[in-house]
Amino acid sequence: MKERFRTFKQLSAKQKLQYIWDYYKIHIIVTVVLICAIFSIIKTVKHAGSVDLYVAYVNVAVDDAINDDLADRSGLIISNYKDLLITEDPSSENLEYAYASSMKLTSALSADRLDVIIGDSYAMSYANGAEYLVNIEDFVEANNPQLLDKLKPLFLLDDNGKAYAIDVSALGPFADAGYSEPIYLGIVASDNHVDGKLTLLREFM
DSSP states (O other), X not given: OHHHHHHHHHSOHHHHHHHHHHHHHHHHXXXXXHHHXXXXXXXXXXXXXXXXXXXXXESOOOOHHHHHHHHHHHXXXXXXXXXXXXXXXXXXXXXXXXXXXXXXXXXXXXXXXXXXXXXXXXXXXXXXXXXXXXXXXXXXXXXXXXXXXXXGGGEEEOTTOOEEEEEOTTSGXXXXXXXXXXXXXXXXXXXXXXXXXXXXXXXXX
């Protein structure tokens, strides 16, 4: 050991660094990975605590202008999942991407990181069929009944008469976006961020 220490002292600075790397490479790599993981967890927790609402856009293209407009109108800090695709065509060339989008939605729901879904009619029908969405009529009636009369004409109903989404095509930032198909908004069935959900609905009115 003394001989090794004596030899180490005699090495140049560059040789010392090489010596340390050769003998402690695994320890250095593990330490760096652990530090990165810790910082990542801290960042995620900090960011999650500051978000007022999680919104997923499915089968609808949105740009930063729409996201910024929604945030400015509502005063909410909104975290978005963009460019998600759900398709009913099993032969679609985007089938793998659609599967990944479906998994992303499921993961977000499991982690309580999804509050609102905005998409086309198929996306909303898919979400409703998967029981992701609350009965929006019951939700509004229980939390802000004053909004009900304004929202009722915009309800999208399923075969059982459940209001699972509202048509926002002519509302807020979507009015001037030039979409060729109607755009709908559904509220995810959870007790998370209820105030944020209501705030977003009010701003559309």
